[in-house]
Amino acid sequence: MLWGCKLPRSFYARSTVEVARALLGKVVVHGATAGIIVETEAYLGGEDLAAHSARGQNERTRVIFGPPGHAYIYLIYGMYECLNLVAERDGRPGCVLIRALEPVAGVALMRARRGTRPKLEQLANGPGKLTLALGITRALNGADVTRGPLVVREATCADEIGIEVTPRIGITRSAELPLRFVMAGNRFVSGRRRR
DNA sequence: GGTAGGATGGGCT
DNA sequence: GCCCATCCTACCC
Numbered sequence: 001m002l003w004g005c006k007l008p009r010s011f012y013a014r015s016t017v018e019v020a021r022a023l024l025g026k027v028v029v030h031g032a033t034a035g036i037i038v039e040t041e042a043y044l045g046g047e048d049l050a051a052h053s054a055r056g057q058n059e060r061t062r063v064i065f066g067p068p069g070h071a072y073i074y075l076i077y078g079m080y081e082c083l084n085l086v087a088e089r090d091g092r093p094g095c096v097l098i099r100a101l102e103p104v105a106g107v108a109l110m111r112a113r114r115g116t117r118p119k120l121e122q123l124a125n126g127p128g129k130l131t132l133a134l135g136i137t138r139a140l141n142g143a144d145v146t147r148g149p150l151v152v153r154e155a156t157c158a159d160e161i162g163i164e165v166t167p168r169i170g171i172t173r174s175a176e177l178p179l180r181f182v183m184a185g186n187r188f189v190s191g192r193r194r195r
Numbered sequence: 196g197g198t199a200g201g202a203t204g205g206g207c208t
Numbered sequence: 209g210c211c212c213a214t215c216c217t218a219c220c221c
Contacts, residue, residue: 041213050213060206077214078203084213097213116216128214170213 002104003027003034004154009146012068012087016042016094017179019068019087023096024183025161027153028083030134033110035101035124036155038186041168042179043084045093049173053093063142064093071150073131073141080128083136085145085152099169099180100125102188103133110134126190 007026012019020042027036043051043064052074053064063072064086072084072095088094101124103110110123110133124130131137136150145152162184167175169190182189 043213052213055207058206074213075203075205077212078205080214082213099213126214168213172212 002156003029004156006146006148007069007152007154009067009069012085012146013089014087016044016087016096019085019094020096020179020181021163023085023098023152024163024181025155025159027104027155028098028101028130028134028150029105029153030136030150031106033103033106033134035103035105035130035134036188037098037100037152038102038183039098039100039125039189040181041097041099042087042181043095043097044179045088047174048177048179050168050171050175050177051093051095053095057093061093064095065091066142069144069146071136071140071143071145073136073138075138076128081131081137082127083131097127098130099127100182100188100190101130101134102186121187125188 020040023037023040053061057065067090070086083098084095086095103123124133140150164182164184165178166180168180
């Protein structure tokens with residue numbers, strides 16, 4: 001297979017920015033489908049007004065304040081679900097939005113789950129697309145990603161990864177903060193194809 | 196090549 | 209009632 005061990009909880013028990021950068025190149029696995037993480041965004045505690053945790057802990061944001069290495073999954077625009085991985089130590093808010101994957105397993109199944117017939121580059125190149133393609137729903141909100149069935153694994157080919165840093169996509173509050181991280185030059189990042 | 200608008204439902208004021 | 213951490217289609221160069 002193209003991937004290795006599950007990431008341990010200690011991987012996630014660091015600052016949100018550290019986790020967001022370190023997740024690039026790791027592999028999200030759900031059932032027969034899997035993809036390499038090529039784009040992430042950090043949502044911090046404290047000054048970050050774009051984060052769902054900014055208005056405090058409640059029923060919705062409880063998972064973000066909980067122990068690291070769990071999935072925070074929510075419905076956006078009434079139609080799509082977004083996958084986040086919780087960082088920071090237990091009791092501190094912080095999570096990483098997974099924004100794009102490079103498909104590496106179960107491509108036919110991923111295509112069947114998407115309504116359209118996208119090219120490989122566009123199969124999971126957005127936060128709403130990748131959850132649909134991998135069959136990830138709110139039923140997995142709060143799930144422990146160090147145990148499964150939704151897991152994140154080490155890639156076996158751990159080449160040096162170039163990281164580009166930009167502002168986050170699709171937000172208005174705290175929009176200037178450089179908290180989006182993309183694998184340099186990767187064709188599978190979100191947005192329309194250029195060229 | 197580009198942009199505008201609609202779908203759709205939960206959370207918050 | 210308004211605001212979303214989105215995506216797709218239609219339409220216009």
